[in-house]
Amino acid sequence: xxxxxxxxxxxxxxxxxxxxxxxxxxxxxxxxxxxxxxxxxxxxxxxxxxxxxxxxxxxxxxxxxxxxxxxxxxxxxxxxxxxxxxxxxxxxxxxxxxxxxxxxxxxxxxxxxxxxx
Amino acid sequence: xxxxxxxxxxxxxxxxxxxxxxxxxxxxxxxxxxxxxxxxxxxxxxxxxxxxxxxxxxxxxxxxxxxxxxxxxxxxxxxxxxxxxxxxxxxxxxxxxxxxxxxxxxxxxxxxxxxxx
Amino acid sequence: xxxxxxxxxxxxxxxxxxxxxxxxxxxxxxxxxxxxxxxxxxxxxxxxxxxxxxxxxxxxxxxxxxxxxxxxxxxxxxxxxxxxxxxxxxxxxxxxxxxxxxxxxxxxxxxxxxxxx
Numbered sequence: 001x002x003x004x005x006x007x008x009x010x011x012x013x014x015x016x017x018x019x020x021x022x023x024x025x026x027x028x029x030x031x032x033x034x035x036x037x038x039x040x041x042x043x044x045x046x047x048x049x050x051x052x053x054x055x056x057x058x059x060x061x062x063x064x065x066x067x068x069x070x071x072x073x074x075x076x077x078x079x080x081x082x083x084x085x086x087x088x089x090x091x092x093x094x095x096x097x098x099x100x101x102x103x104x105x106x107x108x109x110x111x112x113x114x115x116x117x
Numbered sequence: 118x119x120x121x122x123x124x125x126x127x128x129x130x131x132x133x134x135x136x137x138x139x140x141x142x143x144x145x146x147x148x149x150x151x152x153x154x155x156x157x158x159x160x161x162x163x164x165x166x167x168x169x170x171x172x173x174x175x176x177x178x179x180x181x182x183x184x185x186x187x188x189x190x191x192x193x194x195x196x197x198x199x200x201x202x203x204x205x206x207x208x209x210x211x212x213x214x215x216x217x218x219x220x221x222x223x224x225x226x227x228x229x230x231x232x233x234x
Numbered sequence: 235x236x237x238x239x240x241x242x243x244x245x246x247x248x249x250x251x252x253x254x255x256x257x258x259x260x261x262x263x264x265x266x267x268x269x270x271x272x273x274x275x276x277x278x279x280x281x282x283x284x285x286x287x288x289x290x291x292x293x294x295x296x297x298x299x300x301x302x303x304x305x306x307x308x309x310x311x312x313x314x315x316x317x318x319x320x321x322x323x324x325x326x327x328x329x330x331x332x333x334x335x336x337x338x339x340x341x342x343x344x345x346x347x348x349x350x351x
Contacts, residue, residue, distance in 0.1 A: 098334025100215025217332025
């Protein structure tokens with residue numbers, strides 16, 4: 001049986017990162033509840049960088065990202081930050097849809113990355 | 118070519134579970150259309166247990182879960198049931214967002230688990 | 235380190251298809267902005283066929299699909315096209331939920347397929 005490595009989450013009953021068979025599964029939001037899409041996106045992507053690093057990988061190994069936005073009208077603000085952040089030589093597959101998020105969250109990103117194994 | 122194992126779905130044109138290369142993909146809802154989040158979550162998670170068992174694995178091998186709720190205001194009810202159910206030594210990565218579901222459904226859970234290979 | 239193959243996307247900062255370790259990750263929408271669910275679904279699925287082919291695989295190797303619809307009331311129209319299109323001997327796991335999409339899009343499909351390795 002291939003081992004599963006789990007990293008503690010910010011809340012009980014879930015892991016922030018799960019690594020298995022060369023893949024890393026994670027989800028991030030921002031730290032702030034300020035309703036500023038630019039800032040929340042920067043924080044969410046900084047958290048993604050941190051979590052990928054914790055799992056021994058980085059954004060150049062991202063495979064799939066699904067971005068949920070609380071307000072699709074503000075997608076251009078998110079996208080501007082994304083374009084500054086993404087590894088343009090190694091961009092992931094990305095989908096972005098509007099969904100109701102937790103009170104205070106403007107953005108939530110689910111990601112699958114390859115490990116460096 | 119690695120083989121793919123597919124389990125019949127509740128509707129034509131889809132599989133309830135697909136297993137490939139050590140990963141198991143599945144989706145569950147509740148059985149009832151009663152608008153009771155606690156009950157629907159219990160049923161959905163019981164269905165998840167059943168489907169993981171059918172694929173030869175169990176909740177301790179869950180990697181990633183995405184929970185769609187028809188009403189985010191009722192997330193605390195879902196979460197209480199989740200915390201009773203989840204394997205606290207082996208929790209998956211979990212995201213939870215609000216989305217419009219099929220009439221009568223309050224919850225839908227997409228999951229990726231590791232097989233016991 | 236297992237190699238990652240990326241195919242250019244329709245917009246900067248993302249790949250249309252990413253292939254890694256026997257799995258193919260992709261996302262599709264329709265080409266038209268005509269608000270016709272039948273036509274948009276046909277186009278999205280034709281795009282999915284094309285992208286899977288580009289990655290050296292096909293719909294018989296689909297594992298997981300998540301369909302986002304801008305209007306769940308029109309799910310029956312999507313489903314009729316799906317049933318014509320899907321490989322009934324090899325259907326993927328499928329989830330379908332309502333979400334806010336980009337202006338003009340009625341459907342967006344995220345998919346994970348197995349390669350033919």
